[in-house]
Amino acid sequence: MGKYLDSAKAYIGRDAAGLLEGGRYALIHTRSLEFDELRPYVPGDDVRDIDWKATARSGHTLIKRFVSEKHHKVLVVADAGRNSCGLAPSGERKRTVARNLIGAIGLMTVPRSDEIAMVLGDRRGNVDIRLRRGESHIEQMLHRYHHHTADQPGPSDILVQLDRVARHYRHRLLIFVVSDEPEITDRLAEVLDALTARHDVLWALVSDMPAVGLPSAPGRSYEVADGRPILTGLDTEVVEAYRRAEAQRREQLSEFLTSRRIPHARVTGSVRIRAALTAMTGVYARAG
Structure with missing residues (x-):
């Protein structure tokens, strides 16, 4: 097992394959x-x-x-753009959280020899990694993701990756989307409707560090990209207004995804990976 998979293993624990058992997965796992x-x-x-x-x-x-007799065919669709360079609420780089999350998804496929592929990229385009199985393949996927996010990535636009999958991936797949929280647009709705008509989609949302009002410093604001403080002494009413707006935005996004029967969970740090995957796959199993 390579260094990236070793890192992911610390956050998924034992019986990772058990998260893909039962319920609606019978449609895929005969x-x-x-x-x-x-x-x-x-x-x-x-x-x-x-x-x-x-x-x-x-x-x-x-x-x-x-x-x-058959195995899952899993596709990870990952944002590898500049947004991944920001900080998560845990203080980790979002790309680190996302890499551990992708590794955890990969580890779920190993015991049953399921196949896994990945589409990653930014607004400039995509990198397609074909379906294969095994730890070496997953480690190579994680290395490719790390290299892309660490080497001057372009602007993030998960729609570019989702559109690629909707247009070119015809056979039924179990898709895990790994990105931050997207803006709700008509184009996003159109692409997701096309994807869910053919595939089973789950979405792991890697959260940003709050821009203002961290519990440890309630009167300060932060640059989302790197966590750098940019203002001090913010009025309490400003902080509370920001928190209300963020809560409303997240509720709207959750309703948007739920209306399209897309199980989803927010991941605030690597320690939350197993809980998020358990929540998503549990909802998915019960849906069957």
């Missing part, structure tokens, strides 16, 4: 009749697969797991 092993029941599993005898012996609800 099975043979060949028994493989028993595993704990998770919400969304087919109750017909419960092994009642083993459950009675162990005192825990256990599910029969079967040898896979």
